[in-house]
Amino acid sequence: MACALVPLDEQQVTEAAGPLGLGKERTLPALHPDRKEERCFVPYKPPPEDSSPAQVEEFLEYGRFIMEDLDWLLNLPHDKFWCQVVFDESLQKCLDSYLCHAPRGLDPSSLPSSPALSEMQRSIHRAVFMTFLRMATHKESKECFITPLVFGEIIYNNFLFDIPKILDLCVLFGKGNSQLLHKMIENIFTQQPCYYGDLDEAVPSILQVLDTILAKCGLQCEGGTATEPLKLDSRSRPSAMTMSQQNLVDLVLYLCDSCTTIQAFLDIFPEACTTFHCHGFLNRLASFYEVAVPDLEKAVRKRNFDDKSLQEDLWKRVCHSRRTMVETTHLMLQQSCLRPILEGSENIHTFVEELLQHFTTFLPEKRFLVDYDEQFPVADDVSLLQQAFPLIDETRTSYLLQGVADAWDSIGRRRPQ
Amino acid sequence: MSPPRLTGALRSFSTVSKREEFTEQVYDMKIKRLKRQELFSREGLTWQKIVQFFTQHLDKAEQQSAIQELKSVLQAAKQIVDTEHGQDTIESAAVFLFETFHNKDHVGLEETRAIKQMFGPFPFSAADTSCAAVSRAVAPLGESLVEEFVRSQSSCRIPQRSTAFGRNISFSYDCYALDPQEALPWDGGPDEETSGGGLDF
Numbered sequence: 001m002a003c004a005l006v007p008l009d010e011q012q013v014t015e016a017a018g019p020l021g022l023g024k025e026r027t028l029p030a031l032h033p034d035r036k037e038e039r040c041f042v043p044y045k046p047p048p049e050d051s052s053p054a055q056v057e058e059f060l061e062y063g064r065f066i067m068e069d070l071d072w073l074l075n076l077p078h079d080k081f082w083c084q085v086v087f088d089e090s091l092q093k094c095l096d097s098y099l100c101h102a103p104r105g106l107d108p109s110s111l112p113s114s115p116a117l118s119e120m121q122r123s124i125h126r127a128v129f130m131t132f133l134r135m136a137t138h139k140e141s142k143e144c145f146i147t148p149l150v151f152g153e154i155i156y157n158n159f160l161f162d163i164p165k166i167l168d169l170c171v172l173f174g175k176g177n178s179q180l181l182h183k184m185i186e187n188i189f190t191q192q193p194c195y196y197g198d199l200d201e202a203v204p205s206i207l208q209v210l211d212t213i214l215a216k217c218g219l220q221c222e223g224g225t226a227t228e229p230l231k232l233d234s235r236s237r238p239s240a241m242t243m244s245q246q247n248l249v250d251l252v253l254y255l256c257d258s259c260t261t262i263q264a265f266l267d268i269f270p271e272a273c274t275t276f277h278c279h280g281f282l283n284r285l286a287s288f289y290e291v292a293v294p295d296l297e298k299a300v301r302k303r304n305f306d307d308k309s310l311q312e313d314l315w316k317r318v319c320h321s322r323r324t325m326v327e328t329t330h331l332m333l334q335q336s337c338l339r340p341i342l343e344g345s346e347n348i349h350t351f352v353e354e355l356l357q358h359f360t361t362f363l364p365e366k367r368f369l370v371d372y373d374e375q376f377p378v379a380d381d382v383s384l385l386q387q388a389f390p391l392i393d394e395t396r397t398s399y400l401l402q403g404v405a406d407a408w409d410s411i412g413r414r415r416p417q
Numbered sequence: 418m419s420p421p422r423l424t425g426a427l428r429s430f431s432t433v434s435k436r437e438e439f440t441e442q443v444y445d446m447k448i449k450r451l452k453r454q455e456l457f458s459r460e461g462l463t464w465q466k467i468v469q470f471f472t473q474h475l476d477k478a479e480q481q482s483a484i485q486e487l488k489s490v491l492q493a494a495k496q497i498v499d500t501e502h503g504q505d506t507i508e509s510a511a512v513f514l515f516e517t518f519h520n521k522d523h524v525g526l527e528e529t530r531a532i533k534q535m536f537g538p539f540p541f542s543a544a545d546t547s548c549a550a551v552s553r554a555v556a557p558l559g560e561s562l563v564e565e566f567v568r569s570q571s572s573c574r575i576p577q578r579s580t581a582f583g584r585n586i587s588f589s590y591d592c593y594a595l596d597p598q599e600a601l602p603w604d605g606g607p608d609e610e611t612s613g614g615g616l617d618f
Contacts, residue, residue, distance in 0.1 A: 040452040042444055046419065064534055065449060074582045081582070100428075101419050105592030108420065122590060130583035140582075162434040164424040171424075176589020198433040205431040209423055250421050258423040260593050316595045323596075 005143060008079055009150040030079045033087040037080075041069050041094035046101045047112040047121055056117060063120040066094060070127035074134065078144035085135055086158055098128045099168035105175070106260055106320070108253070108313065129173050135160050136184035138191060152192030161188050163195070163202045170264040171257075178268050185269045199272055203279040209258050210288045216243070216251055217295050221287035240299035248299060249314065255296070256317040259324040266331055273335040282332055283361050289325050290365040293318070322371060330376045333358060338381065341388050352389045355381070359400050366407040374416065378404050450537055454498075457535070458509035462570040464491075467515055470566055471554065479557050486554035490514055493547035497532065497539040510536065514544075516571060518551040519563050 011030035028034060042065045048055035073084060073091070084091055102125065103109070112118045134140070138151035146154070155161050166185055174181050189195045214220055218239045240248060266273055276282075296318050305311035337355035341348055359378060362369045372378070382397050408415045419425070428434050471483045494510035513535055517528050524544045532544055555563045 037456075038452060039456075040449050042446070042449050061446075061534060065453075071581065075580060100422075100425070105594040125590065126583075126588050129588060130581075130586070133586070134582045159435040163431070164427040164434050167427070168424050171593060175593050176591030180586070202427055202431050202433050205427050206423065208430065209426050212426075254421040254423075257420065261423045264593060313595075316597075320595050 007145055007147040007150070008082060009147050009154075011079065013079070031082055031086065033083070035080065035083040036087040037084060039069055039072070039084070039088060039090065041088065041090040042066060043093055043097035044101055044124065045097075046103055047117045049109050051113045051117070056114060059117060060120055063124055066098075067120070067123050067127060069094070070124070070131055074127065074130055078140055081134065082146070082154075085160065086154060092158075092160070095128060095131060096165070098124065099165055099172065102128075102172055104171055104257070104260075106256055106317075125172075129169075129177065132161075132169060133180065133184060136188055138187070148191050152194075155188060156192045156194050161195070163198050166195075166269075167261050167265050170268050171261045174264045174268045181268050186271070189269075189271065196275060199275045200278070203276055203281065206258075206262065207279065207281065207284055209254075210284065210292075213251060213255055213258075214288065214292055216247070217292065219291050219295060221284070221291045240295050241303065245303070245305070248303070249310070252296060252300070252314045252317045252321075255292070255321045259321040259328070263324040263328045263331070266328060266335075270331065270335045273332045277332060277336050282329060282358055285325055285329060286362050286365045286368045289322070289368040289371075293322055294367060323375075326368075326372050326375050329372060333381075338384070341385065344388075348389055349391075352385055352392060355385065356392075356396060356400065360403075363400070363403040363407070366410050369404060369407045370411055370413060373404050373408070446537065450535060453535060454506065454509060454513075457513060458505065462512050462516060462567065464508035464512050466570060467512065471558075474558055474562065483554045483557070486550040487511075489550035490547045490554075493543040493550070496543040497536050497547075511547075514547040515551055516567055518548040519555055519567050520560065521548060522552055524548045 008030055012027050013030050013035070014025050014027045015035075017024050017026040042062055044066060045059060045062050047059050069091075073081060076084065103121075112121050135155065138148055139145035166188070169184075170181060211221075216238060240251070243251070266276065297315075300311060300314045300318055303311075333355060337351045337358070340351045341355070345351060359381075362372065369378075379401055382401060385392055386397070405415075428436075468484070468487060471487065472480055475483055491507060491511045494514055495507050497514070498506050498510045514532075517531055518524075521528060524541070528548070529541070529544065532539055
């Protein structure tokens with residue numbers, strides 16, 4: 001073990017040289033590739049869908065290897081743990097494969113069929129989380145810590161965390177561990193602000209995913225990044241009604257996963273809302289909703305499904321996606337505008353103006369606006385604005401509220417009393 | 418195959434992560450098993466210590482038959498690993514068999530699984546032979562003496578759960594799931610009038 005009260009990145013250790021610890025002693029940095037153990041972590045494979053004994057046994061065999069290795073890893077002292085994490089590529093591949101392939105709660109067949117599979121899956125799930133938690137902790141105790149700046153460099157330069165991994169962590173573990181995850185992600189972004197830059201680079205790709213979903217339905221929305229104009233020939237144009245059933249299933253699964261992942265991330269780490277905001281995410285999301293939701297709903301309702309349970313499942317996924325999109329919008333408005341207003345921020349009028357501007361932009365997106373208003377009444381927010389900022393232009397708020405009422409009328413739905 | 422995911426698209430199309438492809442990754446379990454065998458042989462009990470243990474605790478007459486049984490274990494180990502491996506590997510496999518069977522009277526599912534996990538597919542007769550041989554060898558010694566010997570020699574291999582990172586951290590297995598209440602908004606079939614129904618939160 002290296003010496004105490006010195007950060008790990010500055011510690012030196014003296015140990016026997018040579019593979020068997022024979023030979024002379026040598027001094028080397030505590031964080032050094034020679035100090036890692038050749039362990040050969042195996043990659044994770046998801047539980048088999050059909051539970052043939054051979055596949056079950058294969059999953060359990062991989063699982064036992066992973067559990068044994070992660071148990072060993074979590075038992076390592078601080079310095080050895082970090083040597084392994086930084087220099088063992090097989091460990092990183094094992095963790096990455098879990099994030100990529102572990103079943104999410106929303107996956108069609110997320111629950112392993114046998115108790116043995118389920119137990120193994122749960123054990124791996126916890127061990128992977130604890131490993132990431134330890135990797136996100138630069139100070140484990142008074143004696144075991146890494147200089148924050150160096151910690152930031154280590155996790156970033158070695159891709160121990162990246163934006164897709166952080167999103168995966170949120171969607172896999174966030175439901176019941178949001179506070180811990182918030183601390184982890186907050187620490188990662190605080191110690192390494194480059195992650196904000198990466199997030200800034202990733203948001204256009206997220207928006208591109210929304211455009212891809214629309215393009216697959218033969219749709220386009222305002223502000224979209226589609227570079228090719230849609231073909232006029234409707235026969236060759238894909239649509240949710242005409243695409244193959246498998247493509248429709250994949251598309252709905254993709255939408256559901258994307259919406260849940262974005263919402264989980266922003267809910268756990270609301271500090272990221274600002275970055276999404278800078279890319280006009282709110283308006284793009286509202287336009288996307290307006291165009292995509294009715295089209296997908298229609299396809300799920302009208303198409304002929306031999307398997308009615310599949311149809312039922314797709315409907316639930318569309319509903320789930322709608323709900324998460326509305327909740328994400330509210331979360332972002334709350335974080336970016338409402339919160340500073342209610343906290344009496346210095347530039348209150350700027351936030352008031354921004355909020356009103358957002359609502360005004362939503363006015364043409366009638367279907368979206370109605371669904372939003374149903375869950376988070378716009379009138380409530382306007383009332384809050386009037387209390388927090390009495391100078392608010394009443395003509396403008398009246399126009400806005402009338403626009404919301406018109407939206408309800410225009411889509412033929414009655415507002416709940 | 419995993420369903421299409423947002424993070425999959427980000428990994429493929431954005432520049433914020435390391436480029437790696439896992440989907441078609443085939444992992445050679447032979448490498449993992451060899452590594453595991455190597456780690457096993459490096460720490461804890463050795464074949465020499467086992468032989469020494471028997472010579473220390475048995476009288477001359479009993480020693481002879483115990484040594485014969487241990488030879489059978491070595492022979493079985495040779496069948497389980499590969500003939501191409503050296504004496505060290507065979508002895509290490511014999512240690513593993515001894516540890517596995519020192520308190521067992523037959524080859525159960527757990528033992529079969531443990532041997533396969535360590536060496537891959539193996540001839541069951543070899544496991545059976547080694548189990549019987551270990552059983553006969555330890556019989557004159559008494560269960561607690563052998564148990565104590567194996568435990569004291571193998572303790573460094575067993576992870577101390579009491580010191581593991583995260584042992585005191587409460588963890589929730591809850592996960593995001595579909596709301597079962599979000600049923601189809603019609604009875605018996607599609608209906609145009611219900612389109613655009615409320616979110617029914």
